[in-house]
Amino acid sequence: MTTLSEIPVKMVEMSPTGMANVIMSELKGHLQNLLESGQGHSIDLLSLPMTDADVNELADYLGVGEVKATINNIGSSSLRETAYPGVWWVTHYGDDNKVIAELIEVARVPGILVTHEDEIRHSLETIEQYQ
Amino acid sequence: MSLLEFARGPGLEWSLIILVLGVFWRLLGTLLLRKKQDFSQAKQEATAGGAVRTVFNRFWPKPQFTLKISFTLFMAYVMHVGLFVVVFFYAPHILVIEDMTGLSWPGLPSGMIMFAGAATIASMIALLVRRMTNPVLRTISTFGDYAAWLVTLLPVLTGLMAHAHMLEPYETMLALHMLSVELLFVWFPFSKLMHGVLFIPSRAQLGAAFERRGVKI
Amino acid sequence: MTDLKHEVIEETLGQSLIKQGITRRTFVKFCTTVASAMALPPAAAQAMADTLSKAQRQSVIWLSFQECTGCTESITRSHKPSLESLIFDFVSLDYHHTLQAASGEAAEKAREQAMEKHHGKYILIVDGSIPMKDGGVYSTIAGITNLDMLKQVAAGAAAIVSVGTCAAYGGLPHADPNPTGAVAVSDIIKDKPIINIPGCPPIPVVITGVLAHVLTFGIPELDEHGRPKVFYGDTIHDRCYRRPFYDKGLFAKGFDDEGARKGWCLYEVGCKGPVTYNACATTKWNNGTSFPIQSGHGCIGCSEPDFWDKGGFYKALPQGSWGTAEGIAAAAAVGAAMGIGAAAMSKTHQKSGDS
Numbered sequence: 025m026t027t028l029s030e031i032p033v034k035m036v037e038m039s040p041t042g043m044a045n046v047i048m049s050e051l052k053g054h055l056q057n058l059l060e061s062g063q064g065h066s067i068d069l070l071s072l073p074m075t076d077a078d079v080n081e082l083a084d085y086l087g088v089g090e091v092k093a094t095i096n097n098i099g100s101s102s103l104r105e106t107a108y109p110g111v112w113w114v115t116h117y118g119d120d121n122k123v124i125a126e127l128i129e130v131a132r133v134p135g136i137l138v139t140h141e142d143e144i145r146h147s148l149e150t151i152e153q154y155q
Numbered sequence: 156m157s158l159l160e161f162a163r164g165p166g167l168e169w170s171l172i173i174l175v176l177g178v179f180w181r182l183l184g185t186l187l188l189r190k191k192q193d194f195s196q197a198k199q200e201a202t203a204g205g206a207v208r209t210v211f212n213r214f215w216p217k218p219q220f221t222l223k224i225s226f227t228l229f230m231a232y233v234m235h236v237g238l239f240v241v242v243f244f245y246a247p248h249i250l251v252i253e254d255m256t257g258l259s260w261p262g263l264p265s266g267m268i269m270f271a272g273a274a275t276i277a278s279m280i281a282l283l284v285r286r287m288t289n290p291v292l293r294t295i296s297t298f299g300d301y302a303a304w305l306v307t308l309l310p311v312l313t314g315l316m317a318h319a320h321m322l323e324p325y326e327t328m329l330a331l332h333m334l335s336v337e338l339l340f341v342w343f344p345f346s347k348l349m350h351g352v353l354f355i356p357s358r359a360q361l362g363a364a365f366e367r368r369g370v371k372i
Numbered sequence: 373m374t375d376l377k378h379e380v381i382e383e384t385l386g387q388s389l390i391k392q393g394i395t396r397r398t399f400v401k402f403c404t405t406v407a408s409a410m411a412l413p414p415a416a417a418q419a420m421a422d423t424l425s426k427a428q429r430q431s432v433i434w435l436s437f438q439e440c441t442g443c444t445e446s447i448t449r450s451h452k453p454s455l456e457s458l459i460f461d462f463v464s465l466d467y468h469h470t471l472q473a474a475s476g477e478a479a480e481k482a483r484e485q486a487m488e489k490h491h492g493k494y495i496l497i498v499d500g501s502i503p504m505k506d507g508g509v510y511s512t513i514a515g516i517t518n519l520d521m522l523k524q525v526a527a528g529a530a531a532i533v534s535v536g537t538c539a540a541y542g543g544l545p546h547a548d549p550n551p552t553g554a555v556a557v558s559d560i561i562k563d564k565p566i567i568n569i570p571g572c573p574p575i576p577v578v579i580t581g582v583l584a585h586v587l588t589f590g591i592p593e594l595d596e597h598g599r600p601k602v603f604y605g606d607t608i609h610d611r612c613y614r615r616p617f618y619d620k621g622l623f624a625k626g627f628d629d630e631g632a633r634k635g636w637c638l639y640e641v642g643c644k645g646p647v648t649y650n651a652c653a654t655t656k657w658n659n660g661t662s663f664p665i666q667s668g669h670g671c672i673g674c675s676e677p678d679f680w681d682k683g684g685f686y687k688a689l690p691q692g693s694w695g696t697a698e699g700i701a702a703a704a705a706v707g708a709a710m711g712i713g714a715a716a717m718s719k720t721h722q723k724s725g726d727s
Contacts, residue, residue, distance in 0.1 A: 066414035068407075097398040098458070116401050122659040124405045127414055135418065136404075140396040142386045142425070159647075160678075168695035175700050176707035183711025189719045246621055247690045250640060254691035264621040324596075325607065326647055 043074045044082040047128065054130035055110055064131030066114075070123075079126075086111060086128075093137060099124070103134050159326045162333035170337035177344025178352055186356055198369030205366025206359035213358050227285070230278040237275030241268055241311060265318065272315045279308050299346055306342045309335035385462055386425030394461055399425065402458050406581045409655060410592075410602045420588045424462060430587055431486055431494040433525055434468040437518040438511040438545050438554055439500025443536035444470045446573035447580065459580040462587070466494070480514050487528050495586065496529035498522065498557050501538040501545045505553030522560055531591060532557060532566045535579060537674060540568035540598070547680035558598065565591055568598035572674035575655055578603045597677070599649065608645035608671045611653035614638070632668060642686040643670030650675040 047067060054065040069079065087107030095101040099117040106113055112134045116125040129135070156164070199205075216224055242248055246262035253259040283304055286292045313332035322328055342348060350357075365372045389399055400421050407417035436444070448457045448471065465471065466486035467479065474482055486494060500518075503510040508517035516524075526532060534557045537543040545554035558566050569582050582600050585592050592600040609615065617623070617637040624631035624638055637643070645653075648671050652663040664671055670686075673679040683692035 068414050070408050071411055095397050095401075097395055097401065099401075101397075101401060116405060118405075118659045120659050122661070124659060125401070125408050127404070129414075136397050136400050140386075143390055143396050146387075146390045163693045167693060168699065171695055172699060172703040175703040176710070179704050179707030180710040180714065183708050184714040184718075185711075187712060187715030187719075189722050246623060246639065247688070250688040251690045251694065254687070255694055255697075262621050265619045320610075329647075 040077045040081040041073075041075060043072060043078040044085055047072075047082055048085055051108075051111055051128070051130060055108075058110060058130055058132070062132075064129065064135065066130075067128040069126040069128065082128075083113070086113065093134075095136065101136065103137065157326070157330075159330040159333075162330040162337065166334060166337050170340040174340040174343055177341075178349070181344050181349055182352060182356075185353065193364070193367065195368070197367045199366055202363035202366040205371065206363040209362025209365075209372060210355055210358045213354075227282070230281050230285075233274050233278040234282065237271045237278065238307075238311065240271040241275065241314065244268065244271075245314075269315060269318065272311050275311050276308065276315070279304065279311075302342070303347050306335075306339050306346075307348070310339055383428075384426055385429045388429060389425070389461065392461060394458065396421075396425075398458070399462075403584070406577065406584045409577045410581050410585060420584060423588045424584075427587075429462070429464040431490040432463040432465050432497060433483060433486060433494055433529075434465060434471075434497040434499070435518075435521060435525060436469045437498065437500030437502050437522070437539070438552065439536065439538050440544075441470060441499075442573040443499040443579070444468070447576045459583050462584075463495075477514070483525075487525060491528040493530050494528065496525055496532045497535055497583075498532065498539040499535045501542045501554035501556065502560060503545065503552035503554050505551070510552040519560065522557065526561045526564055529564055531586065532561060532564050533583065533586065534558065534566060534568045534570075534598075536574060537570040537572045537677075537679070540570040541677035543572065544680060546678070566598055567591060567594065567600065570597075570599060570604075570675040570677075571650060572672075572679075574675070575603075575651055575657060577655060578651055595649070597649075599675075603651045603655070604649040604675065606649065606651075606654075608648050608650060608653045608665070612645055612665055613653070614665060627668065635668075638665055638668070638670040640688050641670050642672075642684065642688055644673035644676075644679070644682065644685075644689060645671040646689060648673040648676055648679075 050067065054067075057063055057065065069082075074082075089105030089107050089109060091103075091105035093103040095103070099119045099121070101117065102115045104113045105111075110130060110132070112129045112131065114125075114127045114129050114134055114136070115123060118124040215221075216228060221228070240263070243252075244263040245265075245268045249259060249262050286296055286300065286304075310332060313328065313335050316322060317325065317328040317332045320328070339348070343351070362372060386396070386399075390396070400417065403417040403420040403424070404414060407414065407420060434444075448460070460468075460471065464486075467483040469479075472479060472482075500511075502508070502518045502522055504519060508519035511518045513521060534540040538545060538554075539557050542550075542554050542556045542559075545552055546556075558568070567582060567586065569579055571578070581603065582592065585600070585602075592602055595601050595604060597604075609618075612618075614635065614637045617635070618639060622631065622634075622636045623640040624636045625640055626632065627641060632638075632641075639645075643665065645665065652671070653665070656663045656666075672685045673682060676682075
């Protein structure tokens with residue numbers, strides 16, 4: 025009797041389609057924009073028709089930089105600076121360690137890392153209890 | 156009840172009933188008509204061989220006519236073969252037949268079916284143009300001729316359109332296809348489309364009559 | 373989850389989230405995921421987060437009628453909190469049978485209070501169908517029939533969301549012979565905007581995505597069955613990874629044959645993918661793990677009206693509705709009789725014609 029894992033349902037791996045190059049070109053525009061206006065931009069990788077080979081090729085092109093950050097909340101999130109400062113690879117994981125969002129963010133610092141005013145205010149309120 | 160539910164349900168059920176009823180009615184009504192007695196002496200009593208032979212050899216014209224009717228011959232064959240391929244070798248159609256009769260056979264890839272369907276439509280348009288431009292045909296053509304053409308074209312056309320998901324939503328196109336098939340079913344026994352059944356007894360009768368006189372046609 | 377003593381919600385959602393220990397970053401992650409699932413640009417996630425956090429928590433009343441609770445289970449998954457279930461923390465869920473702490477008279481009172489305080493502004497979510505037969509007695513809550521409760525609560529709602537095929541189209545209770553006279557929400561309420569999120573159950577991120585969209589950007593674009601086009605715009609068939617097998621004519625004929633093992637198309641074993649609109653083939657289930665066809669079973673069409681009565685889950689789409697063999701045989705017999713009669717009549721006519 026065959027087990028689940030023996031049932032071959034995966035499709036054949038396809039070679040890169042060139043999407044990675046397209047994204048690299050797009051990043052140029054966003055970096056330019058960041059310099060001129062300070063405005064960042066995110067590219068949602070899951071919304072693009074990218075194969076696994078394309079994502080791997082993009083990862084190869086972008087490489088790895090000096091900064092790595094992990095956010096632990098419901099599931100975790102991993103933020104990695106690429107070899108290009110200003111270009112960040114952001115991966116959000118769900119509670120099953122499955123990827124639920126994957127973005128390339130062009131910014132000084134990924135938006136999600138920046139602490140929100142409301143939370144700072146909350147810190148101020150609660151830290152007073154130590155007086 | 157939505158259009159598709161009607162087409163798949165009562166529409167199909169009743170059109171099939173009318174088709175079967177009509178075919179039996181006309182077939183038996185024709186076969187049981189009083190035949191003219193042939194009082195001549197039979198050259199040959201056994202006529203079954205002639206009957207069968209004529210049914211089959213009429214699929215190709217006699218050599219004297221082949222060149223003259225080559226256009227119609229070619230177009231008609233493309234039409235009938237295309238229709239046959241589309242109806243009997245498209246997987247969903249085979250499934251309906253299997254449901255009704257238990258018989259099943261492998262189907263053809265969708266691409267080939269689309270090609271056959273397109274060829275059928277093209278040949279039908281060619282034949283219509285001929286009917287409308289040839290002076291003799293134009294004169295003798297009746298409403299029944301044009302109606303039969305339309306009733307046969309619509310299922311093929313709507314079928315291709317449904318398969319190609321043209322004119323969303325798909326359910327509407329599918330319903331229109333089924334309704335056009337149901338129209339064909341209902342039209343079939345009471346029009347010239349009945350030749351699909353009657354050609355067998357018609358050719359057989361002719362072959363048998365001539366065989367009796369010793370003429371092999 | 374709000375408890376009994378909870379009343380006026382004056383603080384913003386952003387403030388209350390912090391108090392509940394849901395960080396801003398979790399919130400932004402939720403919005404990013406939902407925006408991505410709805411094919412909105414990442415910037416929309418930021419807009420969603422900003423809009424939601426500055427707003428007062430939206431009052432939501434969830435009415436559960438003739439249902440199996442599968443829709444609530446789909447979104448909450450009682451074992452561990454999921455990102456999707458966070459939606460319940462972004463709203464003030466003033467009434468929900470499964471999730472609320474209160475019960476009995478106290479629960480009904482909470483509902484009435486919420487309805488009064490936020491009259492015209494609360495969102496009504498319904499799961500389960502509404503039985504109509506015999507005055508609607510087949511499903512009652514606190515002695516009030518579902519029919520009456522729906523009408524009462526809908527009167528002050530800003531919008532209604534029908535979660536699950538039961539609320540959207542009648543679902544399982546509506547299946548032949550429908551002994552309770554079950555109907556959909558839209559069969560009863562005609563004067564409020566209704567969004568249908570069908571599915572048996574619907575995919576969790578679809579439920580939360582639509583709710584998040586309603587809270588931030590308003591009602592999304594709906595198709596002719598009232599379903600958000602962003603999730604229900606394509607058929608399963610159009611996005612199915614086994615489509616190449618369909619096009620090549622490679623079908624599994626049974627559930628254990630060679631075709632099934634090779635992962636071929638499941639059309640012949642009853643897949644209703646071609647006529648089913650849902651996000652299963654792209655968004656999938658269990659955070660993108662799989663969906664029925666990937667697991668080897670044909671789509672049952674659970675997000676379509678009357679899917680229980682479409683001829684059977686294992687009958688291929690074109691099969692099963694051509695009538696009966698007896699009917700056809702009867703037609704043949706009648707036709708034959710008419711043929712014989714016609715021939716007899718014409719023979720008599722012919723005979724009398726010769727003379």
